[in-house]
Amino acid sequence: MTARSLFLLGFAAALPLGLGCGGGGSDGGTSSPEIACTDGGAAAANAVALTCGGATNGTTEQVDVVLGGPAAGTTTLRGLNFDVMYDPAKLEYVPAVTDTSPLFSPNALVAVTLFNGQPGRVVASIQEFGSVVAPVSVGTGQHVALSLSFRRAAGATFGPTPLALENAEATAASAPIGFGSALALSYQ
């Protein structure tokens, strides 16, 4: 594990301490529990962050991997690698039928799966293939690179549980790309 990934893991683990409940939280036991998501807001310039993509039903939340564009001009890159860590006692990763990236080209190679098939770590990679395809040019603003879905683990009720990024890096980026996650999901 690299120093950077250790930093990212520690940053993600600290999130529940500074974040309150969000979304459809408990109203004192009178309403049905729903999954709720809180995040750190928009991704910073030339940084990747996890952001809430909205609940698809009461138990499932879409989590977007968002690349913040540069403050001005463009940043180019050929891909992203990262792991998404989560608590398998509370959350379950829901694989997509087909993983595609809105940010990268339709022909980009996208690989998303559970590490060793075991819950708790999602390994993801998006890569433009071959040097014959131009790298992606990212302008200012927010750019969704990938969307992942998580739902509550069967029978679990829980307060905010963080989703952290590890082993994160950009491929052939024209500027340093930072990675951080302030996203937490709760179901109570």
Place this chain on the structure above:
Amino acid sequence: MRKRASLLIASLLLLAAGPAVFSQTPIIAMGDASGFPGDEVTVRLVLSTSGVLVIATESAFTYDTGRLTFVSASVTGSALAAGKSVDATVSGGVLEKLSVYDAGSNWSTPIDDGDMPLLRFRIAPTATPGSLLTVLMHDCTYTIAPTATRAATCGSGVVFVQVAANAPAISLGNASGAPGANVTLALRLATNGTLPIATETTIAYETSKLTYVSAAVGSAAAAAGKSVDPSVVGGVLQKVAVYATGGSWDTPIGDGDLALITFQIGAAVAPGSTLTISISGCKYTVAPAATTEVTCGSNGTISVSGAAVCPDADGDAYAVCSAGCSPAPGKQCGDCNDGNAAVHPNATEACNGIDDNCDTVIDNGGPALCDDGNVCTTDACGGAAGCSHLNNALSCNDGNTCTLNETCSGGTCGGGSARSCDDAKACTADVCDPVIGCMTQTVNMAAAEFSANRVDGRDLIVLADAYNSCPNDARYDAAANLDQVSTLPGACIDGTDFHLFMNSFGHSCP
């Protein structure tokens, strides 16, 4: 001074002779000559002065330049005695004019009656024997003084092309051989001084006892560039012509062999007998339109000797032997069917109801004779009906190492189950090559930091960088060729490799 005196004397002589001198006209006549085609002949010019003083003459000539070639002219007789010379005007080898005069001290000396120049011509080899070749002399003049030239009477000559006194002889030689053997007779030419350029001979023989085999050009004909042209009807030799159609057509043939004719003596011909090959209609040609028939020379004979040759009627090199015969050289005994060249000892036995190899066993070998090399058919020999091949349902091998437990169906091997090449290792791509069998290749292509012991995005970078490249491309990476196909187009990094990659993606590698 001397010349002037001579002129004066000549003038005085002319005056003394008076008008009567000019009442006669000299005659320049030409003699005849004869020769065979190809010969050189001499033609004489003869002067008859008719009492006129002649100190020089001049004549023009016209002749058949295709059949006569001018060779030379020389002075002789009375002209030589008068100290004259001869001056031939020749253009392109053709004699045009002939002058007899003397530019020296004898210029005024008159020529007496008699021979003047001798002309030599060559008769062309193609000149037709018996023909007359005219040498026309015209525009004859004589000179009685340097400035006094008058017309003389011309007489033309004839060159007779002789028919050869002795006609060429064509004869056929003799040979001997045993029954069944091939013998060769020479068709010979004796030119007897003639110059034949082609010959033709009619041949007759007992076809029940002799079989024509071939005719080859003989040494004499070959030396003259000739070919032999046998006329064969229904396998029977009718005539033998010897000639050339190319550049050697008019080259005379010398004494010697015209052609070598080969016959096979019938196997049933009794030893000790003599077979005659008659020749007739012997013709020779000395020019394309000059063919002459001559009496043929001796016929050919074949003395049949030795023991009878065992017959090999089907020509398969195996004879049917008996006590009274021996096989011809190069042949063996033992044929059990002399009417079928495919049947003889050592022949390949086939399923056909016949004893092909003369081992007394019909279809020796049984079903093995019908082996079609297909394990999915059961082969059987049905004698004269031939082979049968019935489909079976046996286990078989289709030659593809990636399939197991194949079975025969409809005469072909197929089906079966796919061979598993899974090595139970998560980080290898396992594929089956139909020829090589199972092959594995690691998918953990990047080995640094967190990617060292697992298949993840860094490995996908390796695959992506090489994606859509083929061997010999700059981007090609053999490590990313996960299906390990070595030749195009499968050798390219493509979706198959990505599919194999995804089987291992997200797995840790021990």
